[in-house]
Amino acid sequence: MNDRLLTTSEVAAYCQVTNDGVVKWIKAKKLRAYSTPGGHYRIRKSDFREFLERYGMPVDSEFFAEERKKILVVQDEGEVFDLIMRALGGDGSEFSILSAKDGYEAGLKIGTHKPDLVILDVRSTHMDAVEVCKKIKLDPGTEGIKIVALTNEVAQGAMQKAYQVGADLCMTQPFPMENLRREVARLLDSQQ
Numbered sequence: 001m002n003d004r005l006l007t008t009s010e011v012a013a014y015c016q017v018t019n020d021g022v023v024k025w026i027k028a029k030k031l032r033a034y035s036t037p038g039g040h041y042r043i044r045k046s047d048f049r050e051f052l053e054r055y056g057m058p059v060d061s062e063f064f065a066e067e068r069k070k071i072l073v074v075q076d077e078g079e080v081f082d083l084i085m086r087a088l089g090g091d092g093s094e095f096s097i098l099s100a101k102d103g104y105e106a107g108l109k110i111g112t113h114k115p116d117l118v119i120l121d122v123r124s125t126h127m128d129a130v131e132v133c134k135k136i137k138l139d140p141g142t143e144g145i146k147i148v149a150l151t152n153e154v155a156q157g158a159m160q161k162a163y164q165v166g167a168d169l170c171m172t173q174p175f176p177m178e179n180l181r182r183e184v185a186r187l188l189d190s191q192q
Contacts, residue, residue, distance in 0.1 A: 004067065005042040008033075014048075014063065025051070036140045068096040069188050072115040074106040074132065075099065080150075080173075084119060087177035088184065095184075103132045110142055116188055122151040122158040122170075130161045137166030146187040150175075 008022040011031070015022070023041065025031040032047040045064065052059050071088065075081040081099060088095055098113055100106040110118070118136065120129040129149060136142045149162035149170045159170040168187055171180065 004045050006045055006048055008041050008043070011043055011048060014060070015057065030055070038140045040140075068094060069117065070096045070098060070113055070115040071184065072098045072100060072106060072109055072113070072118045074101075074103070074118060074120045074129070076101045076121070080121065083177070084180065087180040089181065103128065106132055107135070110136065110145070114142075115145060117146040117148065117184060119148045119150065119184075120162075120167075122149050122162060130158060130165055133162055133167050134165035146190075148180075148184065148187070 008019050008026075012019045012022045022031070026033045026041055026043075031043060031051045033041040033043045035041055049059060049064055051057075073081060073084050075084065085097065088097060098109055098115060100109050106118070106120075109115070118132075120132055122129045133147050133149065136145050136147060143166075147162075147167045147169075149159065149167040150173055151159045151162070151170060152173050159172075162170050169183055171183065
């Protein structure tokens with residue numbers, strides 16, 4: 001099962017109770033959860049399902065169905081985006097692929113869709129990819145997102161900066177398509 005993390009609000013909406021009700025379950029040790037450095041609770045999907053079963057509450061199989069991993073590709077060049085799409089398997093991919101053209105759009109999609117992995121083009125003229133990477137890794141709500149930074153030989157300094165602010169992998173373009181797919185799968189597997 002895809003064991004993504006749920007917020008207390010998501011659990012409350014599912015159970016049709018208040019946030020305070022969910023927090024009471026957590027504090028009473030009925031629902032297993034952990035606290036982020038910011039003091040917010042997160043519940044593993046598997047722990048939530050176990051809670052529902054233990055207390056005889058309805059389990060919506062669609063809610064607990066295996067979810068495809070979400071990848072956000074932040075790229076302002078159509079040709080490079082198409083290459084990345086082909087590398088990841090295109091429309092028939094095992095991944096759910098989202099796109100953004102700049103850092104602002106990327107921020108909106110990260111907040112809305114909560115991707116598992118972000119692919120950033122360090123050479124982009126429409127954003128500071130290093131700054132986007134830094135913001136993702138410094139936010140407790142997004143710090144677990146894996147980041148792949150793409151660069152070219154000329155931008156080696158940018159590659160170092162990307163690693164310094166938390167990029168999980170930097171790849172030099174052009175890259176063999178199978179390498180990108182393999183590395184993305186490896187990063188997503190290590191997220192479990």
